[in-house]
Structure formats: structure tokens, C-alpha cells
Amino acid sequence: MVDPTPFLDALARAGLRLTAPRRALAQLIADQAGHFSAADLVAESQARSLGIGRATIFRTLDALSGLGVVERIDLPSGEHAYVGCAPTHHHHVVCSRCGRTAQIDDAGLRTVVREVAQRTGYRVDEHKLELFGLCPACLPAAPFPLQRPA
Numbered sequence: 001m002v003d004p005t006p007f008l009d010a011l012a013r014a015g016l017r018l019t020a021p022r023r024a025l026a027q028l029i030a031d032q033a034g035h036f037s038a039a040d041l042v043a044e045s046q047a048r049s050l051g052i053g054r055a056t057i058f059r060t061l062d063a064l065s066g067l068g069v070v071e072r073i074d075l076p077s078g079e080h081a082y083v084g085c086a087p088t089h090h091h092h093v094v095c096s097r098c099g100r101t102a103q104i105d106d107a108g109l110r111t112v113v114r115e116v117a118q119r120t121g122y123r124v125d126e127h128k129l130e131l132f133g134l135c136p137a138c139l140p141a142a143p144f145p146l147q148r149p150a
């Protein structure tokens with residue numbers, strides 16, 4: 001079990017009562033190893049008989065993403081998913097196979113943004129960046145891209 005405290009704190013800060021279903025949902029979100037959808041949470045809550053209503057799941061997810069501790073990411077497939085994260089500016093590197101994510105900061109990216117601003121004459125106010133690939137756990141299982149039949 002992963003510590004659900006950041007999600008509970010965020011809900012409390014937003015003035016939401018920490019009801020039993022919301023506590024169970026915070027734990028469910030904390031336990032997600034990779035990205036997840038609202039439908040995943042509904043299905044898992046039903047499978048584990050957690051007694052969290054659909055409406056609670058949708059509304060609480062909305063509240064958590066408004067608070068920045070859950071973030072919606074666009075997958076290369078065109079689908080959307082959520083990830084739990086720290087409420088500071090960051091980016092995600094996402095595993096295309098298992099959905100695990102890691103957070104990265106802007107180190108190195110600032111230079112790129114500055115160069116783009118210089119080259120285009122734009123003042124860049126915001127950026128969004130998500131990186132997709134294979135995580136260290138999935139990498140050994142991946143077929144070697146340049147492998148040829150012997």
C-alpha cells in the first residue's frame with residue numbers, strides 16, 4: 001500500500017470532508033502503479049467492493065486534478081489517463097507498455113525554451129511536455145529494434 005496522505009491533504013485543503021468513500025478512493029489512487037482512467041477506478045472499486053460511488057469517483061478526480069495532485073495526460077493513442085503527482089511544475093515520462101510514470105523537472109528544458117523564444121521572437125509563457133517510451137522494468141522484455149534473423 002502506498003501512502004495516500006498527499007491526496008487526503010489536498011482534499012482537506014479544498015474543504016472536502018474526508019468521508020470513508022473519499023478515503024478509500026485516495027488509497028485506490030495512491031495504489032495505482034501507472035496511469036489510470038476514471039473507468040479503471042470505477043471497475044477496481046467494484047471488484048474490491050470498496051463502496052465508492054461513480055459520482056464520487058468522477059467528482060473527486062476533478063477536485064484532485066484542480067488541486068494539481070492528479071494530472072490528466074494525453075496518451076499517444078489519443079486516449080486520456082490520469083496520474084498522481086506532486087503539485088509543482090514538472091513533466092512525466094510514461095511507459096507505453098505498463099503505464100508507469102516518473103516525474104522530471106525542467107532541468108535542461110529551460111535552455112530549449114529560451115532558444116525557441118530567441119529563434120521565433122515569441123515570448124513563451126507555458127509549455128506542456130510528456131515523454132513516452134519503455135520503463136527500466138519493461139525494457140529487458142522489449143524486442144531489440146535492430147535484431148535480425150540469424
Ligand SMILES: [Zn+2]
Pocket residue numbers: 071083084085086090091092
Ligand atoms: Zn504530473
Ligand SMILES: [Zn+2]
Pocket residue numbers: 095096097098099100134135136137138139
Ligand atoms: Zn513499463
Ligand SMILES: [Zn+2]
Pocket residue numbers: 089090091105106109127
Ligand atoms: Zn516544464
